[in-house]
Every structure is written in C-alpha cells, then in structure tokens.
Amino acid sequence: MPLPPTNLPNKQSLAKGMGANMSTIEEWIVPAGAKISWPEVVGLSSEEAKKKIMEDKPDASVDIIVLAGCCVQITKDYRSNRVRVFVDSSDKVIECPVIG
Numbered sequence: 001m002p003l004p005p006t007n008l009p010n011k012q013s014l015a016k017g018m019g020a021n022m023s024t025i026e027e028w029i030v031p032a033g034a035k036i037s038w039p040e041v042v043g044l045s046s047e048e049a050k051k052k053i054m055e056d057k058p059d060a061s062v063d064i065i066v067l068a069g070c071c072v073q074i075t076k077d078y079r080s081n082r083v084r085v086f087v088d089s090s091d092k093v094i095e096c097p098v099i100g
Helices: 011-017 025-029 046-056
Strands: 061-066 082-087
Touching: 046 061, 046 082
Parallel strands: 061 082
Antiparallel strands: none
C-alpha cells in the first residue's frame, strides 16, 4: 500500500490560502464568540438537551444518537450547523455535544 503524501496543506496554510486572517480553519468556519459545545446538557434527557442547544443555536440541526448496542455508524464530515447528541439507552446525554 502506498504511503500518503507528505506535502498536504495544514489548517493554517488552508486558512491563509483562502485569504483568511485566522490561525485555524475552525476559526474561519465558526464565527468568533459562537457557542460550539454544550457541557451543561450532559445528564439531561435528549429533548431537554435539544431545547437548550436550539436556544443557543437556532439554526442547528440537532441529531440524537442512541449509543445502545455494539456499533453506531455516523459520517465523519464536518457541518457547522450540526450538533450530535449522544444518549444512552435511558435517553440521558452521555457526552458533551459539539458542533460538527
């Protein structure tokens, strides 16, 4: 199997290449001061968590993902308007939801 190329751009060079005056690509995607995580909803029900997230980020697409069983498949793409909320089988948030 061939090795991956070593000359791929890093986040900083991508941001500069796009004409951005930011240190990372995340700063280019997420406006300064925007909330990107909700640690305060860990332990709440999925509906309570979704309500709080929507109060802070009305344009969010909130995905509730139940982690029950052995395997859960999710995409690895990044979307600045998506927040994934991982809950256990009793519908309690078990991880800090973040945008992506």
